[in-house]
Amino acid sequence: MSDTIKENGKCLCGAVRLTAHTVDTKVTACHCGMCRKWGGGPFMATDCGTDIIFEGEENIAVFNSSKWADRGFCKQCGSHLFYRLKGNNQYFIPVGLLDDEEMFVFNGQVFIDKKPSYYSFANKTNDMTEAEIFEMYGAP
Ligand SMILES: [Zn+2]
Ligand SMILES: [Zn+2]
Numbered sequence: 001m002s003d004t005i006k007e008n009g010k011c012l013c014g015a016v017r018l019t020a021h022t023v024d025t026k027v028t029a030c031h032c033g034m035c036r037k038w039g040g041g042p043f044m045a046t047d048c049g050t051d052i053i054f055e056g057e058e059n060i061a062v063f064n065s066s067k068w069a070d071r072g073f074c075k076q077c078g079s080h081l082f083y084r085l086k087g088n089n090q091y092f093i094p095v096g097l098l099d100d101e102e103m104f105v106f107n108g109q110v111f112i113d114k115k116p117s118y119y120s121f122a123n124k125t126n127d128m129t130e131a132e133i134f135e136m137y138g139a140p
Pocket of ligand 1: 011012013014015016074075076077078079
């Protein structure tokens, strides 16, 4: 069972605000090449489910990043807002956007085999390789 909480968040400039009602308190880092190209480093996000409301939607740009997901960002300040699965409209929100950062626990890393060697996290985490992810969720 996962613990979920309600969280508010906003982008750097404040043009986009969000309220998510089922935020997982566990944070996962993704080391895949697309996430690192997008953000310049690993993508640290939490599963926010589908129950999420955005304010300032006119400031959200959506990039169609793959067959299975879109990535959203603020048109004004460039803050990354979400990774969204197309199949079920599930949102993964960068944890840095959310208000109560002390609520979160960093406990997972995915695409660990794609992580470049110049950094490593010291946290004790559950790690998954690309092959393990595709085995669990199905290959894209
Ligand atoms: Zn912004
Ligand atoms: Zn990724």
